[in-house]
Amino acid sequence: MKVYKTEQIRNVALLGNAGSGKTTLAEAMLLEGGVINRKGEVTAKNTVSDFNPIEQEYGNSVFSSVLYAEYNDRKLNILDAPGMDDLSGGVASSLEVADMGLMLINTSAGVEAGTEAAFRLADAKHTPLTFVFNGLDHENANFESALEKCRSSYGNKVTVVQYPLETGPAFSSIIDVLKMKMYKYGKDGGQPQILDIPASENDKAAELQNQLFEMAAENDEALMERYFEEGSLTEEEVLKGMRIGIRQRDLFPVLCSCAKRSIGIGRLMQFIGEAGPAPHEMPMRKIVAGKEVTMSENENPSLFVFKTAIESHVGEITFFKMMSGKATESIDLVNINNGSKERLSQLFVTAGKNRVKVPEIVAGDLGCTVKLKDTKYNHTLSLKEAGTQYAPMEFPTPRHRVAVKAVSETDDEKVGEVLNRIKFEDPTYIIEYSKELRQLIVHNQGEYHMNVLKWFFDNVYKIDVDYKEPRIPYRETITKPSQADYRHKKQSGGAGQFGEVHMIIEPLEEGGTPKNAFILDGKEFKLSVRDTQEHLLTWGGKLLYCNCIVGGSIDGRFMPAILKGIMEKMEQGPLTGSYARDIIVYVYDGKMHPVDSNEISFKLAGRNAFSQAFKKANPKILEPIYDLEIWVPSERMGDVMSDLQGRRALIMGMGSEKGFEKISARVPLKEMNKYNTSLSSLTGGKGMFKMSFNAYEKVPADVQDALLKAYEAEQDEE
Ligand SMILES: Nc1nc2c(ncn2[C@@H]2O[C@H](COP(=O)(O)OP(=O)(O)OP(=O)(O)O)[C@@H](O)[C@H]2O)c(=O)[nH]1
Ligand SMILES: [Mg+2]
Structure with a gap:
């Protein structure tokens, strides 16, 4: 050619x-x-x-x-x-x-x-x-x-x-x-x-x-x-x-x-x-690092990978746009994203699966190569000394989530491998193993997108998989202060265990700081906060841990053990086992035993005191709320709005944009299951939406009751 x-x-x-x-x-x-x-x-x-x-x-x-x-x-x-x-x-x-x-x-x-x-x-x-x-x-x-x-x-x-x-x-x-x-x-x-x-x-x-x-x-x-x-x-x-x-x-x-x-x-x-x-x-692709280049044959070579695919008998195929200079056969370049050295031993242009070998690919042209070591879409290959790195592509954000599970446990590992392989070809599948929900979740574009995935499981990899509605990552928190004491004591045979912890907990509001007086159940508590640790929780929100011990009733060396016990309960909230967040804990008193007190005793005392206090503090379940933007043809506006009402949506605004009505709303994630399918049928396929996480909010009382019942039933089953 x-x-x-x-x-x-x-x-x-x-x-x-x-x-x-x-x-x-x-x-x-x-x-x-x-x-x-x-x-x-x-x-x-x-x-x-x-x-x-x-x-x-x-x-x-x-x-x-x-x-x-x-x-x-x-x-x-x-x-x-x-x-x-x-x-x-x-x-x-x-x-x-x-x-x-x-x-x-x-x-x-x-x-x-x-x-x-x-x-x-x-x-x-x-x-x-x-x-x-x-x-x-x-x-x-x-x-x-x-x-x-x-x-x-x-x-x-x-x-x-x-x-x-x-x-x-x-x-x-x-x-x-x-x-x-x-x-x-x-x-x-x-x-x-x-x-x-x-x-x-x-x-x-x-x-x-x-x-x-x-x-x-x-x-x-x-x-x-x-x-x-x-x-x-x-x-x-x-x-x-x-x-x-x-x-x-x-x-x-x-x-x-x-x-x-x-x-x-x-x-x-x-x-x-x-x-x-x-x-x-046309405007040059944005760079995020290294030397600027222009799209000219006379520049240093750089290329941007926009697509990767896997084909049987060939393996990985890397499609790129030559952004500057030219690639010639056997050129050595560096993957600027991960530092790996890559040799483009052969260059091709493609017509579908047919590849035609070419001696060079000049700036502006599209080509592909095979057998790269560690390069995938969004990567830049260029000269090490130039370090030019192009901005990654923007893909539509996920609109749908599905939990995927192998029917036979022995296939669990393979399912993960297959998902990664498919993601290599389609970046709009986002794969997440949620430790919290104990589910493998595929974030995707909709039911059709998941049917495509199923087709590969069934026909190419021959693995039976089940799709399920994923669990919702609920959170738990408290809404009023409360107090609890707990004594952990074990003195039958061998070394004894003893630890006693008195604590007060209260809700942590945005920007809230510790207090030094509470009246709880008619009783007055005066605290002197000696030390406050702020813990940013990996699942969102905070815990403030306040040491208010006076007169040495609990040794300083046991304070970390008490925190550990509290954290165990924070990780498995007392209501439904979801993560807890946004709480201030004051440990203000307790007792030690000269011989039997040790870390494990205080950890258990801390955990149980916290659990009891939590239950008395009018605890609430929080649910993730998503920002939703929807574009609908005006004649379908009424249907879409009444559907949203059934989804506990809060309408934040309305306007028109390029011939469409645009609705902004906040909707609980729980109510968003298969929304793309509903919107599509409500609008004859013309509706469009985007969603992104906004915040956690308390669930209404009836939803909380239902969740508590469901959790109890689940516990009984286990
Ligand atoms: N009569 C007629 N049929 C056409 C014409 N162009 C395409 N078709 C037919 O329309 C059908 C769909 O064509 P495709 O080329 O697959 O359409 P596409 O846009 O690639 O569809 P997607 O890949 O699903 O997005 C096929 O059966 C074609 O033969 C045309 O100009 N006239
Ligand atoms: Mg087509």
Whole structure:
């Protein structure tokens, strides 16, 4: 394969709703670009991009795939991302390295849920977009209506470069108002005849051309002046203006295709080459350490890993974007994230699972290598002395959690290994072994995402696993001061044990400090706090431990043992066994025995005194509360709000954002189980949400009662 220069490379991500035709378009581009000579079909399970068996079984893309095609002296790198909402990790990573997105619009539908979701991700990353109206051969395809929907969602930046002469099964001709020509295709696509626009279309085409010229000229003053003086522009001039407009996201051109019948493909690829941004024209990826570099072949080599995969017979495959300089075969680089030395013994470009060996990869290009020692996505390889390290990618935060358990205990260890392996390919699975909940929890994007995982367990690793709703990490605390004494005494045979502890406990409020007087049950206690230790608890919150012993009633050397006993109870709260938090403990009196007192005695006395005091202090269970942001189409607002009420949600605010209503709320984690599925069914798939932990709050009395009962039942069972 020819070596391409940075300015000849175009990195494009295919975006859009599931089923809008991304994989089919990629296949058509590969055919047009000469990478394949026979076109596969998603339904025939033989496309280059959907090569993973799960994709063939499901009939949709699950992982993003990296493909290339050469066209008109340009190398197009095509990232085919999945359209299913739960799989947006593949969209996110593709957008991290693409310089433009091709947003596929299913012309029968217009703007769909997946269009909105992909648009939001592209928006957040400031990715330029070109809209491709696909499926124009469909009976219900309605170009004008789909265009209107795009304009009402994304504004007048959506600008027609092409429109279909006719839609439906007869679709075969595209009017191109940039070229002012008609592209007429045969039944199976292929090379079009390039004809004059039919007279009947002249007015419409001229008007659309005017709109396009104005949008293009707006980006360049000289161009604007010329356009007003001359009333026209050359194609080269329009392209110059469009390139600026596209790059700045002031212009979203609209092109047409029927991916299935290979119509419009070559012209689309030509357009990407002429109007799409080259990698070095886009802002450089942020660095977090080391020397700044520019995206040029003449710089020191550095590359950013955006994807890792595992393939049978090959092992780990590392996909990267060359950020500066060039990689040549056998180049030695250093993984700046972990210091490991890596040799790129072979370099490839890929079309799905097919790899083509290449001698070098220049700045801006995408490539891959195999057999690296210790490198995965988000890592930077560069020269040690330059130390350049790129910022990690941003992935969607988890929206769903599931506890995973092997059906047979002997598989427990394997389950962990498999999860790590899968996470290596899909960073949006977050794996956590919770010691507290005694569960292996997979944080993920939703039920579909977990079905994908199950597919791998069943079909690839052949391990039976169960999914369960994870336990909730409750906390316990107290709401009023209380007092307790406890004497631990054992004097039957052998060495005796003796320790007695008197303590007061009270709730620790934010910024609270120890007091020196209490009235409890009508009795007055005066304390002199001699020493206060603040313990930040690993599970959140604090414990203040105050030594108020006067007159040596307990030796200083026993104080740590008492604390140890208290901590044991803090780790397994007296109510439900959950962690306790935010308590002040005053140890103010006690007794020792000259012979029998030792650490174990005081630990036990401390633990039991604390437990008794805790129960008298009106203890409460706390639950994790999450901040929730939801975007819904306005007509579904009522349903979503009443559903939220059933989830004990507190509405914090409402507003509108880019054609959607946005609700901010605080919701207990307990009520969020399968929220994505509910929201999706309430909004016809158009709702979107994000959640993040906010704070612990007391549960209502009825919830507390239910939890206490459930804990008791669980204890009885054990
Ligand atoms: N009639 C018609 N069918 C099309 C066209 N493009 C794609 N299809 C069909 O639509 C179905 C879905 O196409 P895909 O290419 O898998 O869609 P996708 O966008 O990759 O879907 P995901 O991977 O799930 O996001 C397949 O059966 C295609 O054959 C088209 O232009 N016209
Ligand atoms: Mg696909």
